[in-house]
Every structure is written in C-alpha cells, then in structure tokens.
Amino acid sequence: xxxxxxxxxxxxxxxxxxxxxxxxxxxxxxxxxxxxxxxxxxxxxxxxxxxxxxxxxxxxxxxxxxxxxxxxxxxxxxxxxxxxxxxxxxxxxxxxxxxxxxxxxxxxxxxxxxxxxxxxxxxxxxxxxxxxxxxxxxxxxxxxxxxxxxxxxxxxxxxxxxxxxxxxxxxxxxxxxxxxxxxxxxxxxxxxxxxxxxxxxxxxxxxxxxxxxxxxxxxxxxxxxxxxxxxxxxxxxxxxxxxxxxxxxxxxxxxxxxxxxxxxxxxxxxxxxxxxxxxxxxxxxxxxxxxxxxxxxxxxxxxxxxxxxxxxxxxxxxxxxxxxxxxxxxxxxxxxxxxxxxxxxxxxxxxxxxxxxxxxxxxxxxxxxxxxxxxxxxxxxxxxxxxxxxxxxxxxxxxxxxxxxxxxxxxxxxxxxxxxxxxxxxxxxxxxxxxxxxxxxxxxxxxxxxxxxxxxxxxxxxxxxxxxxxxxxxxxxxxxxxxxxxxxx
Amino acid sequence: xxxxxxxxxxxxxxxxxxxxxxxxxxxxxxxxxxxxxxxxxxxxxxxxxxxxxxxxxxxxxxxxxxxxxxxxxxxxxxxxxxxxxxxxxxxxxxxxxxxxxxxxxxxxxxxxxxxxxxxxxxxxxxxxxxxxxxxxxxxxxxxxxxxxxxxxxxxxxxxxxxxxxxxxxxxxxxxxxxxxxxxxxxxxxxxxxxxxxxxxxxxxxxxxxxxxxxxxxxxxxxxxxxxxxxxxxxxxxxxxxxxxxxxxxxxxxxxxxxxxxxxxxxxxxxxxxxxxxxxxxxxxxxxxxxxxxxxxxxxxxxxxxxxxxxxxxxxxxxxxxxxxxxxxxxxxxxxxxxxxxxxxxxxxxxxxxxxxxxxxxxxxxxxxxxxxxxxxxxxxxxxxxxxxxxxxxxxxxxxxxxxxxxxxxxxxxxxxxxxxxxxxxxxxxxxxxxxxxxxxxxxxxxxxxxxxxxxxxxxxxxxxxxxxxxxxxxxxxxxxxxxxxxx
Numbered sequence: 001x002x003x004x005x006x007x008x009x010x011x012x013x014x015x016x017x018x019x020x021x022x023x024x025x026x027x028x029x030x031x032x033x034x035x036x037x038x039x040x041x042x043x044x045x046x047x048x049x050x051x052x053x054x055x056x057x058x059x060x061x062x063x064x065x066x067x068x069x070x071x072x073x074x075x076x077x078x079x080x081x082x083x084x085x086x087x088x089x090x091x092x093x094x095x096x097x098x099x100x101x102x103x104x105x106x107x108x109x110x111x112x113x114x115x116x117x118x119x120x121x122x123x124x125x126x127x128x129x130x131x132x133x134x135x136x137x138x139x140x141x142x143x144x145x146x147x148x149x150x151x152x153x154x155x156x157x158x159x160x161x162x163x164x165x166x167x168x169x170x171x172x173x174x175x176x177x178x179x180x181x182x183x184x185x186x187x188x189x190x191x192x193x194x195x196x197x198x199x200x201x202x203x204x205x206x207x208x209x210x211x212x213x214x215x216x217x218x219x220x221x222x223x224x225x226x227x228x229x230x231x232x233x234x235x236x237x238x239x240x241x242x243x244x245x246x247x248x249x250x251x252x253x254x255x256x257x258x259x260x261x262x263x264x265x266x267x268x269x270x271x272x273x274x275x276x277x278x279x280x281x282x283x284x285x286x287x288x289x290x291x292x293x294x295x296x297x298x299x300x301x302x303x304x305x306x307x308x309x310x311x312x313x314x315x316x317x318x319x320x321x322x323x324x325x326x327x328x329x330x331x332x333x334x335x336x337x338x339x340x341x342x343x344x345x346x347x348x349x350x351x352x353x354x355x356x357x358x359x360x361x362x363x364x365x366x367x368x369x370x371x372x373x374x375x376x377x378x379x380x381x382x383x384x385x386x387x388x389x390x391x392x393x394x395x396x397x398x399x400x401x402x403x404x405x406x407x408x409x410x411x412x413x414x415x416x417x418x419x420x421x422x423x424x425x426x427x428x429x430x431x432x433x434x435x436x437x438x439x440x441x442x443x444x445x446x447x448x449x450x451x452x453x454x455x456x457x458x459x460x461x462x463x464x465x466x467x468x469x470x471x472x473x474x475x476x477x478x479x480x481x482x483x484x485x486x487x488x489x
Numbered sequence: 490x491x492x493x494x495x496x497x498x499x500x501x502x503x504x505x506x507x508x509x510x511x512x513x514x515x516x517x518x519x520x521x522x523x524x525x526x527x528x529x530x531x532x533x534x535x536x537x538x539x540x541x542x543x544x545x546x547x548x549x550x551x552x553x554x555x556x557x558x559x560x561x562x563x564x565x566x567x568x569x570x571x572x573x574x575x576x577x578x579x580x581x582x583x584x585x586x587x588x589x590x591x592x593x594x595x596x597x598x599x600x601x602x603x604x605x606x607x608x609x610x611x612x613x614x615x616x617x618x619x620x621x622x623x624x625x626x627x628x629x630x631x632x633x634x635x636x637x638x639x640x641x642x643x644x645x646x647x648x649x650x651x652x653x654x655x656x657x658x659x660x661x662x663x664x665x666x667x668x669x670x671x672x673x674x675x676x677x678x679x680x681x682x683x684x685x686x687x688x689x690x691x692x693x694x695x696x697x698x699x700x701x702x703x704x705x706x707x708x709x710x711x712x713x714x715x716x717x718x719x720x721x722x723x724x725x726x727x728x729x730x731x732x733x734x735x736x737x738x739x740x741x742x743x744x745x746x747x748x749x750x751x752x753x754x755x756x757x758x759x760x761x762x763x764x765x766x767x768x769x770x771x772x773x774x775x776x777x778x779x780x781x782x783x784x785x786x787x788x789x790x791x792x793x794x795x796x797x798x799x800x801x802x803x804x805x806x807x808x809x810x811x812x813x814x815x816x817x818x819x820x821x822x823x824x825x826x827x828x829x830x831x832x833x834x835x836x837x838x839x840x841x842x843x844x845x846x847x848x849x850x851x852x853x854x855x856x857x858x859x860x861x862x863x864x865x866x867x868x869x870x871x872x873x874x875x876x877x878x879x880x881x882x883x884x885x886x887x888x889x890x891x892x893x894x895x896x897x898x899x900x901x902x903x904x905x906x907x908x909x910x911x912x913x914x915x916x917x918x919x920x921x922x923x924x925x926x927x928x929x930x931x932x933x934x935x936x937x938x939x940x941x942x943x944x945x946x947x948x949x950x951x952x953x954x955x956x957x958x959x960x961x962x963x964x965x966x967x968x969x970x971x972x973x974x975x976x
Contacts, residue, residue, distance in 0.1 A: 084539045097538060104532055106539055203539040209772035238541050239774050317772055320571050323582020324536040328638065344575055367573070367767035376769060 004029060005166040006484060009075055009223040012169060016063055016074040023059035023074030027052050027118050030076050034120065034167045037488050040148060043162040045081060045139045046089045046122035052076070055118040062116055072230055073116025078168040080159050081122040082129055083109050083214070084203040092205045093125040093137040093155075096325045096332045096351035106203025107235045108172055108214050115230040120168050124158030127353045128322065129179055129207040131155050132425045135416050136355040144187060145485040146451055150409040153183030153425075159217045160187035165488040170218040170227055174204055176211045177310055178404075178429025181441035184217055185404035185454020188443040190471065190481055191217040192224045195462050196436035197242035199228075200235030206321040208314035209240070211433040220481050221442065221471035225250035228464060244462070252469035258292035260470060263397030265300040268428055274407045276447030281403045284444035284455045284474070288401075291477060298393035298400065302385045306431040307423060309386070312366050312379035313434070318356075319363025325351065358419065387435040394460045399470050403428055404441040404454035428456060438464050442471045443480040452480075497699045498727050499707075500662045500692055501616075501654035504669055505647045506679040507623070507687040508551040514622045514646035515542030515585060522685045526628070526639035534644045536580035541773050544569075548646040549777065551678035552592045552620050553787040555648060558676050558794055559615055561596025563784055567619075569774045573767040577638050578625035586649075588768045591619035592777060593648075598672065599796055600664040606811045613665045614653040620777075621647050648678070654693065654704065659723035663716050666690055670716075675795055675820045683714050690719060694726045696734070705730070706740040710747055710754055722747035726754045798823055806830070806838035815846050821860040825849075825867050832871030833878075840874050848891055869894050872902035886911050886959055914961045917969075920953075923961065924969045927953045938974060946970070 004012060004021065015021045031049055038044050059074040084090045084102035086109075091097045105113065113119070126136040134142040134157030142157040144150040145165035152161040156173030160183035163171050173180040175193035184191030192215045199214040206212060216227035229250065234243045262285070269278070285295060327333035327347030334346030352360070366375035393400060405425055415422040432439040437458055444455035455474075459467035475481050513520055516533035533540045556563040570588035597614040623645040628637035650669065656662045670688055673679035681688050690713045695705035710726055713719040725747075730740055745754040770776075793801075795817045802813035816826045822845065829841045849870065853863060873890050876882045882890060882902075890905045899905035906912055914920060928935055931952055937945035953966045 084537070090538065092538065100538065102538070104537070201539075202541050205538040206541075206773075237543060239543050240772075316769060320573050320583055320767070320769070323573060323575065324538070324580060326575060326577075326582060328577050329535055329580065330537070340577065364767065367769055369765045369767075372767075372769070 153186035188452030268402030280445035315363030408451035559596035586621035828867030
C-alpha cells in the first residue's frame with residue numbers, strides 16, 4: 001500500500017473505485033506519514049485525526065453506494081491555512097488568528113469536500129501569505145523536504161513541502177505574486193495559478209484582493225487538471241468570480257505538442273537568473289523543441305516595473321484588508337490596554353509579525369492623501385501596461401515560458417534580512433498576477449545542491465487547459481515530477 | 490442696525506436616507522429595525538476573515554429612482570471605494586462608499602419656504618447622491634463599564650444626498666429637508682422614520698458678510714434627527730458664529746453636535762484631527778454599471794412625482810398653488826384626495842380639498858393617526874361632500890355625519906343621515922309653518938326687530954333652526970322670515 005504515496009490522483013481514484021484501498025486506509029496512510037515526518041518539516045500546523053477519518057468514512061459510504069462520486073472521492077488533501085475551514089482552526093499563519101476556528105467553509109473547501117475529498121489538516125504558510133520563504137509564519141518555518149536546511153518557498157510553503165514529502169497527494173495553495181508557483185518550483189511540484197476570477201475567493205483570507213487566486217498544488221499537470229475541475233467555477237458570493245461555462249481542464253491533456261509556439265521573453269532570460277536554473281530551463285526548452293514545439297523570442301518591455309508596481313498595489317490592498325483584525329470581534333486581543341486606541345495598537349502590534357506590519361505600513365503610506373496619485377494610481381497604470389505587453393506577446397505564441405524563480409531553494413536566513421532581495425525571488429511570477437493571467441510551475445530538473453528547478457508556463461487568459469496540456473506532454477516525456485526526496489522515503 | 494442685514498447664512502445639507510430594501514447592501518441579512526443585538530449580523534456583516542461583499546441590486550434601483558425623481562444624471566459607471574478608519578462598530582475597518590464617481594450627480598428639489606399663500610418657492614441644487622453602507626452601533630450602557638457592539642445596522646444601505654451650499658436660512662434648510670423627506674417616501678425608497686434614524690441630516694453652516702463672494706469657514710452639525718432640532722441647531726450655530734466673528738475670533742472648521750437639552754452646538758472634533766480616510770476603489774467589487782435599459786425599466790415603475798402632480802391638480806382641478814402643494818405633500822394624501830374626487834366628482838374639487846386639508850387633517854392630528862389608518866374612507870368622505878352639494882345636509886350637519894362615520898357609526902353618509910333623520914328640510918310649506926310658529930312664540934323678538942334691533946332677527950333664525958334641530962335649510966329660513974316680517 002505504501003506504493004500509493006507516489007500514485008497519481010487518477011491511480012488513487014482507480015484504486016478506490018476498485019476497492020483495492022478504502023478512503024479510511026488512504027487517509028490513515030498519509031496521517032501516519034504526517035505523524036512520522038511532519039515534526040521535521042512543520043508543513044501541517046493543524047491536524048484532527050478524528051475529523052479526517054470521519055470524512056474518510058463518509059467518502060467510503062459514497063464509494064460503497066456508488067452514487068454522487070467524483071474522480072476525487074476518497075482522496076485526501078491538505079488545505080493551506082488561508083482557506084476558512086469549518087470547525088478547524090484557520091490561522092493564516094498568524095498569531096492574530098491563532099485562536100480562530102472558522103464557522104464556515106471557503107468556497108474552495110466546500111467544493112473539494114462536495115467532490116468527496118478528505119481534509120488531512122491545515123498547512124503552514126507565510127503570515128497572511130506575505131513572504132517567499134515561509135519564514136514569516138507565526139508557527140515557525142516550513143522546511144524543504146529536499147534539504148531541511150533550506151526554505152520551501154512561500155507563501156504556500158506548507159502545501160509544497162507536504163506534497164513533496166508525500167504527506168498528502170495534493171494540496172490547495174494561493175498565489176498573489178507567485179505563492180503557488182515559487183514554492184512548487186522550490187519543492188519540485190506542479191502548481192497552477194488560474195486566471196483571476198476562475199476560482200472563488202470567498203473564504204480565502206484576503207491578502208491583495210485584486211491579485212489573489214487559489215489553485216492546486218500536486219505532483220503532476222494531470223493531477224492539477226483534476227483538482228482544478230473541482231475548484232473552479234462561478235460563485236455568486238465573490239463579485240470578482242467569473243460566470244463562464246464549465247470546462248474540463250484536462251480535455252487537451254493528450255494533444256500533441258507539434259506546432260506549439262512557445263514565447264520566450266528576453267526579459268526573463270537576462271542577468272539575475274542563477275546558472276543552474278538557466279541550464280535546467282534551457283534543457284526543458286530543448287526537450288519541448290524535440291517534442292515538436294517551436295520557440296520565439298517575445299518582449300515584455302514593462303516587466304521590469306512589475307515588482308515595484310506589485311509592492312505598491314499588494315500592500316495597499318493588504319493594509320485595508322487586514323484592518324478587520326482589530327481585536328474587537330475575534331482573533332488576538334492584547335491582554336492589557338488602557339483605552340480603545342491602545343487596544344487597537346497593542347493588539348495589532350503584538351498580533352502581527354514584522355513582515356505583515358512592514359506591508360501594512362507601506363500600504364498605508366501609498367494610499368495616504370497626497371501620495372495616492374503618485375503611487376497607487378501610477379502602479380495601476382503600470383499594471384495595464386504589463387497586461388498590454390502580454391496581450392501583444394500572445395499574438396506571437398500560445399504559451400510563454402521561463403524560469404519560475406531565479407534560484408533554487410535558498411538557506412534559512414539567506415534573504416530574510418533584506419526584504420528587497422526576498423521580493424526579487426518573485427520577479428518572474430508577479431507580472432502574471434498583475435495581468436490576471438494563469439501561470440504554472442512544473443519540475444524541470446535539479447540545480448545546485450540537487451535542489452529542484454521549476455519551469456514556468458504562462459498561459460493566455462483562460463488558457464488553463466492549454467497550459468496543462470503543454471505541461472502534461474512534457475511530463476509524459478520526462479520523470480522529474482515523479483522524483484521524491486530521499487529523507488522521506 | 491440689525492445683524493440680519495449684515496450677515497448672510499450659507500447652509501448645505503448632507504442627508505443619509507436608509508433605503509427600503511429587504512436585505513443589506515452587501516449581504517443577505519435583514520435590515521428590520523429593533524431586533525435583538527447582532528441577530529441580523531451575518532459572516533459578511535461581522536467581517537469574518539475571507540468574506541466578500543456582493544452588491545444588492547435593489548439598493549441600486551433605489552438610487553436610480555432617486556436620480557430620476559430629482560432630474561439628476563445617473564452615472565453609467567460608478568465606483569465603490571473603501572473609506573478606511575478604525576472604529577469598533579465598523580467591522581471591516583473600512584466603510585464601503587462611493588467617492589470619486591457617485592451613482593447620482595446634479596438635479597435638485599423645488600421647495601416652499603414659509604406658510605400659506607405667502608410661501609415663496611426656491612430650487613435647491615444637489616451636488617450628488619451616492620450609495621454606501623451604514624456602520625453598526627456602539628452601546629455604552631449596561632455593560633459594566635464596557636462598550637457593547639451591535640452590528641445589526643452594519644451594512645444597511647444608505648443613500649447620502651448632498652446639496653450645493655444654497656440655503657440661506659434655517660427655514661430654507663428645514664423646507665428642503667421636509668421636501669426631501671416627503672420625496673424619498675413618495676418614491677418608496679425610504680420610510681422616513683427619523684426616530685429610528687432612517688432619515689438623518691448633517692448641516693454644513695457658515696456665515697459671511699452680505700455681498701461677500703467667498704464662503705466663510707463652515708462647521709458641520711452632525712446627526713440632526715428632527716426638523717425642530719435642525720431649526721434650533723442651525724439658529725444657534727449661526728448666532729454663535731456671528732458672535733465669534735464679531736468678537737474677533739476666527740471660525741475653525743469643525744464637526745459639531747447639537748444637544749437638544751441645552752439647545753447648543755458643541756465641537757466634536759476639529760479639522761486638525763480629521764482622518765485621512767485613504768480612499769481607494771474596493772477591489773472586491775466591480776464598477777457599478779447602469780444601462781439605459783435598466784434606467785428605463787425603473788422609470789416605468791416610478792409613480793407620478795409630486796411636482797408633476799401638483800401642476801396637474803392646479804390645471805385640472807382649478808386648485809390654488811397652496812392647496813395643490815398641500816395635497817401633494819405626501820403620496821398618501823394625494824391618493825386619498827384623488828379617491829375622494831373620483832367618488833364625489835371633479836366639480837367638487839375645492840370642497841374636497843378643504844375637507845381633506847381641514848376636517849380630515851385636523852381629526853387625524855387629534856387622534857395621532859397616519860392617513861393610512863384613517864377610519865373614514867375616501868368614498869365615505871365623498872358621500873358627505875355629495876350630500877352637501879345637493880343640499881341634503883348643511884355644512885354643520887356634515888361635520889356631525891363626519892364624526893359619526895369616523896366613529897364607525899353607519900356605513901356611509903346616506904345611512905347616517907337616514908338613521909339620524911338629519912335630512913335637511915327644504916319643503917317650503919313645512920318651513921313656512923315652522924316660521925309662523927316661531928314668530929308666534931317669540932313676539933318679544935319680533936317687536937325688538939321691528940324697533941330696529943338687527944340682533945333680534947338672528948335670534949329668530951336661531952329659534953327656527955333649533956326647532957328643526959338644524960335640519961332646515963338656513964337660507965330658506967332666512968328668506969321666509971324676512972318675507973313674513975316684511976323686511
């Protein structure tokens with residue numbers, strides 16, 4: 001049965017359907033692995049064996065009855081702790097919500113539960129999704145299963161580490177500036193950020209509302225397609241959710257690559273990318289050409305402005321989104337305070353970590369009277385320029401490729417003292433969030449210290465099925481995505 | 490030299506009208522008044538982590554109705570913004586409002602200042618009207634020194650209606666507020682209940698030397714929840730500002746509160762401690778798009794507006810401007826009046842107007858009733874008016890019939906007249922016999938009259954009327970008496 005830890009979701013689904021394994025057995029298999037390996041990794045921060053097994057039993061009932069099942073029924077997964085999960089602590093990686101048990105389910109949680117998936121637990125993350133290394137979590141950093149002295153990436157670091165260590169077959173993540181793709185790259189996974197509006201944000205604790213998107217993190221494109229089918233769809237409770245016909249995101253998986261035009265932005269291949277990352281990405285591109293694709297150079301002239309624009313817009317929205325954490329109705333309240341102002345300032349000063357406070361300060365500043373036009377409005381204009389650049393590039397190609405992250409997983413503390421260095425680790429991923437485009441990362445080899453390297457694919461708006469097909473064809477020809485860290489075998 | 494010739498008062502009003510939707514502006518919770526604290530507060534209203542606002546289109550319909558009713562421009566695309574500040578009854582730490590692009594801009598209201606036929610008319614221009622959500626309430630009593638928070642009101646839809654600084658007296662301000670109050674109820678977007686806070690006004694008040702172009706520094710009087718308080722507060726504030734300036738002190742921009750107990754305004758905060766609200770477009774909400782079709786659809790459902798109805802009453806029924814304005818002060822009253830006319834006939838428009846504005850209004854006032862709760866139907870009142878017109882009863886008897894019907898004593902005027910035997914005696918023979926009797930029985934009055942005492946004649950009329958318990962036609966009695974006495 002332990003062979004199942006490397007199985008694809010389709011294989012698990014088939015095993016469950018054929019009664020070769022029960023949902024309870026599958027959940028127990030992963031819960032036991034969590035018990036064994038999680039203390040060293042700190043990927044899961046909330047577990048509730050009884051709840052998990054109760055869900056698994058319910059899934060077994062469904063499988064037994066044979067009605068209302070989906071390909072995901074009985075398959076366990078972990079949820080990033082940014083998703084409100086009824087009856088489970090939902091902390092968002094912060095002391096501010098360390099005591100918050102959600103009374104409701106996020107739309108994503110609801111949909112995956114409706115599909116019959118079983119919740120293994122809640123996954124560690126950078127505090128309020130602000131970070132690229134998982135070092136900002138109130139619950140301590142997550143460790144990279146490929147090398148526990150290194151970061152797993154962030155902010156969905158717990159999700160990435162859990163799947164990489166085979167503590168879960170799949171996990172949910174969220175991506176505001178690269179928070180699914182960068183940890184997927186650093187942990188050797190496949191992760192997908194959908195087009196803005198494809199997955200409902202209802203119940204996903206907001207960081208930067210106009211950039212946040214939930215998405216799947218798993219071992220392969222095929223797994224991601226199955227998960228996205230269950231996660232996507234219009235939700236009337238999210239005004240930015242898009243009303244579109246239901247699609248099967250896996251419909252083009254078997255489409256051959258012949259004739260595919262891959263755009264390579266020269267801005268993504270300049271200085272700043274480590275040589276080992278470049279080598280792996282170039283090798284992946286060579287493999288694509290071998291499989292029948294052609295590559296064409298495209299230009300994204302404004303991409304250099306994406307990091308500064310992002311660090312105006314995201315903190316601005318965050319400064320307002322995080323105002324509700326005031327100690328009044330739920331969450332952390334300072335034990336001692338004199339008056340109302342002091343209650344606010346102490347609760348927030350104590351309840352939030354340094355990076356969150358830094359971004360609230362930046363956001364408050366850029367929205368202030370007299371600075372709004374110079375920062376926020378200008379950043380919004382840049383955002384439109386970046387989107388226009390992509391629209392232009394997609395006239396010449398079907399997908400865009402490049403590195404996901406400029407380096408492989410770095411050591412703890414390597415960038416945490418210098419916020420700007422940390423922010424630059426998202427340099428290749430941020431522009432897709434600003435443009436609202438879908439993007440994904442898939443493993444394409446190993447770099448220095450035998451750490452995984454991620455290849456980024458950026459699709460056109462609503463090009464998820466195309467991206468997944470392009471990734472799947474590569475994964476049929478390569479086996480990077482099947483590799484597993486030694487330490488957790 | 491009086492001050493009023495020296496200083497000009499400048500007033501602009503901001504009114505928050507609570508919209509009569511079934512649910513809140515960004516959540517599905519009820520907005521009914523008076524529920525136990527926090528029972529009408531959903532996950533969205535208490536701003537749990539992860540929740541999102543969804544615009545209630547009913548609130549937008551209210552805004553469109555208002556825009557149409559005041560002849561304003563309705564923006565094809567308006568934007569919801571976040572107004573950021575911390576307060577315990579503001580769960581998200583920001584209020585969703587409209588800032589740069591409001592849904593309604595321009596337009597205005599015709600107001601009547603003063604009473605009766607001497608009232609003057611004025612048109613007050615509106616700057617804008619925008620949609621926003623209300624905050625909750627902080628409860629400072631009964632919590633052992635702590636503050637309680639009730640979020641039932643949080644998210645209640647409001648239309649904030651802002652005028653140009655065009656009013657020049659407290660009387661004008663009150664007249665505007667009353668006209669607006671009537672209009673929002675007329676078009677059915679607000680219940681107008683000022684005690685429950687459904688309609689609350691803030692007044693921006695400044696003074697300047699008569700003839701000066703620039704405005705003086707203004708102070709904003711917050712939360713005026715009655716027309717009387719508005720008048721008192723503005724009058725006090727104006728006098729206070731004039732005194733300050735005349736004593737050499739400059740006015741500082743401030744927000745002030747009116748204390749009804751002392752009749753004074755006092756400063757709450759000055760501009761120096763004003764918030765920087767850090768407005769920015771709410772990324773959780775798409776811009777509000779209003780199509781021409783939507784506007785046309787709302788327009789087709791709008792009732793006839795008071796100004797149009799007033800003009801029609803003057804033109805079609807020959808009513809005076811004052812009568813027409815009074816009868817169109819509320820939609821209920823106008824509807825009642827038209828129902829009376831429908832049953833009594835258009836030729837009775839003037840008596841019908843007099844009865845509705847006079848006897849009926851007075852009786853409602855006496856019983857503290859709203860028109861909708863009047864025990865007397867428009868058809869019943871029309872029945873009375875018809876019987877006056879055809880001389881079946883006198884005006885005096887008519888008031889008794891009115892009282893009887895008001896008390897539920899009879900199904901209509903005819904039934905009351907029949908049951909009580911109040912039919913006016915118009916048979917000349919019967920009246921003549923009666924007059925003879927009166928003359929015979931009151932020889933003293935007859936002599937006095939003949940001696941030149943005019944008063945004695947009135948006594949004889951009175952005796953004749955008394956003998957018929959008021960049923961004789963007074964004109965006939967008078968004519969006959971004069972004839973018999975050879976006058």
